[in-house]
Amino acid sequence: MKTLFLALLAGYILFRSVMIYLSYKGKKTAEKEALALKYFTPEEIQKGEEYAKESFGLSVLQRAVDFVFPFVFFFLAAKPLSWSVHEFLKGMGITLVTLQVVLFLAVYFVCSFLVTLPFRFYFGFTREHKFGFSNMTQKEWFLYTIKQFAVGTVITSIIICAAYYIFRRPTSFLWLIPVVLLAFEFIITFFYPYLILPLFYKKSAFEDEKYAKVMREVAEKAGVKVSKIFQINESKYSKHTNAFFTGFGPEKSIYIFDTLIKTNTPEQVASVVAHEIGHWKNNHVLKNIALGFAGSILMTWLVYYTFNCGLVNTNQISLSDIAGLPFISIIMTIYSFWLGPIENIVSRKFEVTADTYEIGMGGHPEIYIQSMVQLAKDNRSFLFPHPLVTFWYASHPPILERVKLGENFYKEKK
Numbered sequence: 579m580k581t582l583f584l585a586l587l588a589g590y591i592l593f594r595s596v597m598i599y600l601s602y603k604g605k606k607t608a609e610k611e612a613l614a615l616k617y618f619t620p621e622e623i624q625k626g627e628e629y630a631k632e633s634f635g636l637s638v639l640q641r642a643v644d645f646v647f648p649f650v651f652f653f654l655a656a657k658p659l660s661w662s663v664h665e666f667l668k669g670m671g672i673t674l675v676t677l678q679v680v681l682f683l684a685v686y687f688v689c690s691f692l693v694t695l696p697f698r699f700y701f702g703f704t705r706e707h708k709f710g711f712s713n714m715t716q717k718e719w720f721l722y723t724i725k726q727f728a729v730g731t732v733i734t735s736i737i738i739c740a741a742y743y744i745f746r747r748p749t750s751f752l753w754l755i756p757v758v759l760l761a762f763e764f765i766i767t768f769f770y771p772y773l774i775l776p777l778f779y780k781k782s783a784f785e786d787e788k789y790a791k792v793m794r795e796v797a798e799k800a801g802v803k804v805s806k807i808f809q810i811n812e813s814k815y816s817k818h819t820n821a822f823f824t825g826f827g828p829e830k831s832i833y834i835f836d837t838l839i840k841t842n843t844p845e846q847v848a849s850v851v852a853h854e855i856g857h858w859k860n861n862h863v864l865k866n867i868a869l870g871f872a873g874s875i876l877m878t879w880l881v882y883y884t885f886n887c888g889l890v891n892t893n894q895i896s897l898s899d900i901a902g903l904p905f906i907s908i909i910m911t912i913y914s915f916w917l918g919p920i921e922n923i924v925s926r927k928f929e930v931t932a933d934t935y936e937i938g939m940g941g942h943p944e945i946y947i948q949s950m951v952q953l954a955k956d957n958r959s960f961l962f963p964h965p966l967v968t969f970w971y972a973s974h975p976p977i978l979e980r981v982k983l984g985e986n987f988y989k990e991k992k
Contacts, residue, residue, distance in 0.1 A: 579883050579884060579887040580887040580888050580889055583884050583887065583889065583909070583912065584889075586912050586913070586916060587912055589916075590911075590912050590915050590916070594641075594915065597966070597967060597970060597971075598638055598641075600964040600966055600967050601963070601964065601967045601971075602631060602634050603964065604627075604960065604962040604963055604964055605962060605963070605964045605965060606962040610961070610962055610978055611962075613978050613981065613982065614961050614962075614978060617947070617951045617981065618951070618954070618955070618961065622955055623961055625709075625958050626954070626958045626959050626960045626961055627960060627961075627962075628709075628958075629709050629958040629960070630958075630960035631960075632705050632708070632709070633700065633701075633705065636697070636700060636701075637697075637701070639697075640694065640697040640701070643693060643694060643697070644694065645911065647689075647690055647693055647694075647904075648904035648905070648907045648908050648911075649904075649908065651686065651689070651904040652902075652904035652905050652908070660682075660686070660895075660901040660902070660903065660904050661894070661895060661899075661901040663682060663685050663686075663901070676739055676743070678900060679735075679738065679739050679742050679900045680735060680739065682900045682901070682903070683731070683734075683735045683738060683900070683903075684731075686903060686904070687727075687731050687734075687735075691727050695723075698723060699719070702719065702723065703716065703719045706816060709958060710817065711816045711817050711818060711958075712815070712816050713813060713814060713815060713816060713817070714814075714815055714816075722778070722815065725777060725778070726778070729774060729777060733766070736762070737758070737759065737762060738903070740755075740758045740762075741755050741758070742898065742900060744758070745897050745898040746898045749882070752878055752879065752882060753875070753878075755874065755878045756871055756874040756875045756878055759870075759871070759874045760867065760870075760871045760874070763867055763870065764867070767824075767863070767867075770824065771824045771831065771833070775810070775833075779810040779811055779812070779814075780810065780811050780814075781808045781809065781810045781811075781833070782808065782809050782810075782811075783806070783807075783808065783809070784807040784808060784809045784832075784834060785809070786839060788844045789834075789839055789844045789847050789848075790807050791844075792844045792845060792847070792848040793807060793832060793834075793847065793848050793851050794807075795848070796848045796851055796852050796855065796939060796940070797832075797851070797855060799939060800852070800855045800859060800939060802855055802858060802859070804831070804832055805831055806831045806832075807831070807832045807834065808831060808832065808833050808834070809833075809834050809835075809836050809839075810833055810834070810835060810836065811836055812835035812836055812837045813835075813836050813837050813840075816837070817837055817956070818835070818837065818956065818957055819835050819837045819838040819841065819842070819953060819956045819957065820835045820838065821833065821834045821835060821838055821847070821850050821851060821854060822854060823854045823855070823857070823858055832851060832854075834847065834851075837956070838850070841952060841955075841956050842949065842952055843948075845940075845942070845945050846945060846948055846949040846952060847949075848940070849936055849940055849942075849945050849946050849948075849949040850936075850949055850953075852935065852936040852939040852940055853932045853933060853935070853936040854932070855935070855936075855939070856931065856932030856933070856934070856935030856936055856939070857928065857932045859935060860928070860931055860932070860935070862928045862931075862932070865924075865928070866924075866925075866928075869921065869924060873917065873921065876917070877910060877913060877914075877917075880909070880913050881897075881906055881909050881910065881913075882897065884909045884913075885897045885902065885905065885906065885909065889905075890902070890905060918970065918971070919969060919970050921973075922969075922970070922971065922972060922973050923969075925973040925974070926972065926973065926974060926975050929973075929974050929975055929980075930975060930983070933946070933975075933980055933983055933984075934983070937983075937984060937987045943984045943985070943987035943988040944984070944988060946984045946987075947981055947984035947985065947988070950977060950980050950981055950984065951977075951981065953977075954977045959977050961976070961977060961978055962978075963976055
């Protein structure tokens, strides 16, 4: 196991370097360029490339810092910094193990946040303003980012505390970790619109009847009962567009970004909603949760065996010690990289299924194409990603592949 992990670590560094190069270069073919020029002006294509490649070297540095940080926290000292923090907390007279875990996580996450904050600011604020996406002031951005960090830290801390509680049990209890993650994912999915979404967005009843009417018609045609249609104020933050469904059981709610209706016709918005219905009708949410459950089972055992394979002195730091968290983070990063394409292949297949459902529901491939093109324009999508980068990282098919799908339907219709 030790040799395998070290080989995967070396392969990760080398192969990811190649992937970074390919993601910058992209791959433009004559066929792709001809298809792009049917729907986009040269200026729109160039804007997408500029947005994707903006400060590319800085983005590479950010990824390197994200990867190196846990190494520094865990390995770069005679006594690991993580263990020093752990001993300091115990020296303060804190004997409750769960409190030790929570305080360690606070130190670790705050350090990570501060190290990466300059990158967050540039890519989340400076670049977004440069390309006309962000509507936030610096103060608003910092408040939003801190709130986002706090919410993410609380949720992650709950999961990690549960995991370390299980780590202190016999090995036979490790199967509980995927079960806990599964239960937590159901809870988050169910309560997201009620507990988390209101922390960032103000939702209101959808008042534009032109849009609401066509959305209800699409839902009724699909046999989906829509209890409410909400509009959320994405324009407070940016000009990016999106829409999504929430809810379990027979009733669903639709959430529409107010930015979406500013650039899309009612028919195009209805087409986007039909895509989300396609996910629900094909049970993609539940299938993704099942896939995640299987992945968490595999990852739990990979972490267990890798941590105990001799890479660290387990007499000094055991799996049940919170001081080992940075090393667990490294292990998960490496395995997630090599297992990621499996999840992305499934995700892209789901997206094609939802796209096909979207076209079939409306019966108007041209509207589907228009909605895809407008979505790409709104978000300045890069139209010529490298196929290997798409295969490895992309959860959605490239925009030109989706447009081609619409064209094929249009040819069949004609």
